[in-house]
């Protein structure tokens with residue numbers, strides 16, 4: 001991006017969304033962090049992100065491009081899409097972490113079972129057995145489910161505080177190697193979290209039924 | 210998503226649902242799961258100590274129709290095989306037999322993982338057993 005020049009006036013833009021010389025909208029970057037003008041940190045100030053979002057929304061408002069050239073209108077549509085997608089992804093800590101993982105070349109979402117902690121699998125299995133018993137009308141399973149819900153919720157809280165600590169360590173990491181090692185850890189914790197979230201959802205659904 | 214007839218058949222009439230005694234030294238248990246969809250699969254096999262042939266296999270799977278069908282088929286494939294032959298079972302054979310679409314291939318991978326995990330458990334038990342037994346002359 002550093003070497004790019006304005007499509008309109010030919011001056012260097014230094015990667016800015018609006019040309020510093022003529023103020024025309026440039027082709028937007030698809031990197032959410034760069035788009036919001038943020039360094040790639042896992043801990044973000046939600047208030048700051050929101051301010052940036054509103055400010056960019058104003059700058060990209062369709063009314064401002066009604067008399068623009070087709071090129072600039074096209075860029076404004078692209079930029080608006082990136083703005084909304086990026087805000088949604090960066091606002092949530094988990095999707096933000098998944099985004100950084102993908103950016104850094106980690107696969108997310110299609111893990112094999114070797115990534116899942118065995119004790120968690122046992123837990124899932126037993127829970128499913130209890131859910132099945134409840135479905136066939138065994139009411140004693142309800143109490144067991146309430147216990148499970150409490151346990152899974154505390155597991156989820158524990159995982160969230162683990163993630164929080166890993167975010168801090170990632171943001172403070174000195175070099176690429178240690179950053180990647182922490183991302184690897186984050187990936188594992190996110191897997192665990194996904195599993196636990198499924199459990200919480202499942203139990204809550206059954207208890208509400 | 211439309212399931213193939215074979216998936217539906219295994220889903221509606223799953224073969225070998227149940228469990229075997231996990232403390233039996235001739236029984237191997239594999240427990241695997243897929244985080245992305247919350248599937249969890251338990252697969253067990255029992256080896257005849259005289260012949261070395263898998264004489265029984267059971268499974269219990271919580272998950273989508275393809276995961277249930279994959280594990281059901283896997284237990285059928287295991288029976289009558291030796292442990293070494295069972296290790297040769299590939300997920301692609303399950304994909305072919307059940308005509309699984311690409312998005313459901315991970316279900317067959319899970320079944321292959323479950324077989325491998327059950328065999329690893331069986332072998333671990335057997336070597337522990339041999340280590341604890343006095344050598345007969």
Ligand SMILES: [Zn+2]
Nearest residue numbers: 006009019022
């Ligand atoms: Zn310009």
